[in-house]
Amino acid sequence: GAGVSQSPSNKVTEKGKDVELRCDPISGHTALYWYRQSLGQGLEFLIYFQGNSAPDKSGLPSDRFSAERTGGSVSTLTIQRTQQEDSAVYLCALKGDRGAYGYTFGSGTRLTVV
Amino acid sequence: DQQVKQNSPSLSVQEGRISILNCDYTNSMFDYFLWYKKYPAEGPTFLISISSIKDKNEDGRFTVFLNKSAKHLSLHIVPSQPGDSAVYFCAASWGSNYKLTFGKGTLLTVNP
Numbered sequence: 001g002a003g004v005s006q007s008p009s010n011k012v013t014e015k016g017k018d019v020e021l022r023c024d025p026i027s028g029h030t031a032l033y034w035y036r037q038s039l040g041q042g043l044e045f046l047i048y049f050q051g052n053s054a055p056d057k058s059g060l061p062s063d064r065f066s067a068e069r070t071g072g073s074v075s076t077l078t079i080q081r082t083q084q085e086d087s088a089v090y091l092c093a094l095k096g097d098r099g100a101y102g103y104t105f106g107s108g109t110r111l112t113v114v
Numbered sequence: 115d116q117q118v119k120q121n122s123p124s125l126s127v128q129e130g131r132i133s134i135l136n137c138d139y140t141n142s143m144f145d146y147f148l149w150y151k152k153y154p155a156e157g158p159t160f161l162i163s164i165s166s167i168k169d170k171n172e173d174g175r176f177t178v179f180l181n182k183s184a185k186h187l188s189l190h191i192v193p194s195q196p197g198d199s200a201v202y203f204c205a206a207s208w209g210s211n212y213k214l215t216f217g218k219g220t221l222l223t224v225n226p
Binding site for chain 1: 120213215
């Protein structure tokens with residue numbers, strides 16, 4: 001969506017490799033989220049960044065997952081030693097301007113672990 | 115433990131008729147509810163929301179109804195248009211960090 005750029009759009013990786021997914025907000029937002037959607041599932045919360053506060057990492061499924069947000073702008077989600085169950089669409093979202101909860105989502109990165 | 119449930123994976127309606135998408139939730143702490151629409155290969159887009167202090171919110175062709183006692187909400191689209199064909203997600207939140215819990219989605223197909 002407008003305001004959020006995610007790269008790559010598609011990523012195929014071999015099991016056991018590390019991957020890095022990028023979220024680049026086009027305009028400044030203080031709140032940034034990562035979600036993922038596995039096949040046949042709803043969107044699952046992963047991590048939340050709010051300004052300079054410590055991130056809410058409560059949704060990260062394992063210690064193989066980590067994320068950072070540099071300079072309050074670009075965020076990267078890193079998955080180490082990928083497993084097949086990590087295959088999903090990973091979505092970045094910003095707290096939008098349509099009311100307090102109107103997130104603006106990026107188009108996502110489709111990750112396939114083979 | 116699914117706190118937000120959309121029990122109909124798919125729904126098919128004729129153009130011009132009403133589409134009703136349903137959502138149930140189990141967490142009584144939820145105080146804000148939203149609907150998102152998602153086209154293939156795109157991120158979800160926000161449609162409409164409702165606070166738990168209300169029971170109805172309208173925006174053009176879209177109306178969301180909230181029944182707190184039944185822990186149920188629904189999205190009505192009238193009249194339905196072929197361009198409304200998409201996956202619709204129900205989501206809920208509570209607390210100050212705006213973390214959303216999503217249902218699995220309902221695929222709406224509006225036939226011309």
